[in-house]
Amino acid sequence: MSYRIAVAGATGQLGREIVKTLAERDFPTASLAALASGRAVGGTMSHGERDVPVAAVERHDWGGTDLLFLAPGTPAPVMLARRAAAAGCAVIDATGLGGPDAPVVVPEVNPGALAANPRIVANPVAGSILMAMALHPLQAIGGLVRVVATSLQPVSGAGRDAMDELFSQTRGVFVNDTANPEQFTKPIAFNLIPHIGAFNEDGRTEEEEAIAEELPRLLGGEFAVTATCVRVPVFIGQAIAVQAVFDRPVDEAEAREAIRAAAGLTLLDRRDDGGYVTPLETAGEDPVFVSRLRRDGAVPNAIALWCAADNMRKGGALNAVQIAEEMSRRGHLGA
Incomplete structure (x- = not known):
């Protein structure tokens, strides 16, 4: 049909x-x-x-x-x-x-x-999709208690005019032009802006609130989510640094195998120089890539990981x- x-x-x-x-x-x-x-x-x-x-x-x-x-x-x-x-x-x-x-x-x-x-x-939103994809296979190992994430989001998420602003500001730096932000609150070229969406009374932005509300709905469960969303001078490709806390110890090797077996995920995680995926490498690709998977010794039952994907594709x-x-x-x- x-x-x-x-x-x-x-x-x-x-x-x-x-x-x-x-x-x-x-x-x-x-x-x-x-x-x-x-x-x-x-x-x-x-x-x-x-x-x-x-x-x-x-x-x-x-x-x-x-x-x-x-x-x-x-x-x-x-x-x-x-x-x-x-x-x-x-x-x-x-x-x-x-x-x-x-x-x-x-x-x-x-x-x-x-x-x-x-x-x-x-x-x-793209941040919720990336984290849901990366964390879903791990739920068979342990129940989520808390997720803390820093989401590094490219300018393409704000539209074509935002991409043009990054391009013109980047070029302007080399010819000593003054950057006059129009699409963002501050210059985006060679800068990071911890502000995506309007601020709420509790200090979160709309994007951060969306992730906190959507992720438990996607994964099914009641757990706390704290997200910090940062606009970065990248055209396409989003990455998130994630700390996930579970209700029991999570074996690192078991977590890796679960991610390898999951549809739509690609584990690329070698502990050597360049053994991880960056946003640039995700452009035009369909999977969500997981790298830097490791036990987080600062918090009991915690795993830290890095996930990245093309925010215009799977995101x-x-x-x-x-x-x-x-x-x-x-x-x-x-x-």
Whole structure:
């Protein structure tokens, strides 16, 4: 069965990657509507070997759509998701703004969350996806008690204008131009900014709060999560330093074997120079890579690890398309 698909925010960084991934994975597509707003409307974009016109999201007929991917940059995404769902369209919300009632899903981790056939499904933020993938195999060894993470996030997560700002500021440093930040609160070139999303009253940012709320929902359990999210001068590729505390001792060799056997994970961890994966090496790759796995002697029953992935692939578009594939297998699309 083929499906009538729409991608809202199609001309943004993640929207383009979703359209590309649908073609790469040969997702059964009867028609594809690339939707945007403002000046992007009227152009074209590629879907495999075809050119697709970019239409106005405000004028789209949701009654003629089986599946909507909501990408960042879509105006009023929550309202749009509800309108599409009310018209019988399944929605995969990749904006990070989905409501608490929508299940968050990583297909390798919690596909059962789709059993109830929800009309709106949330694609988790990239940090939640990476950690859920890395920690899920370890849950068979010990129950999670606490997770402490520092997430190093590239500028592509903030969109094309943010990538342009990093490029122009980096070039400007070498010609003695003053960096005037527009997309970020401070210069991003040769800098680190510990601030992603608006601040809450408790001192966390929105991205940190999202990880703290999504990770226990993905992994199923009640455990504390503390995340610090840092914007780094990298274009593509996200990495996270993780300390995971369990309710019993975790054997390091057993943890390695569990990660090796898990779908979607690649363990690359040699204890020598260069025996680990960096964000640069993840660009264009599908797996989540795990490196620097070791016992954490500072805390009982703790394991420390480093995980990295392409934030636009498994950290974004690929996971969203995999959700659609799982929904199709379960007969939740086009019904």
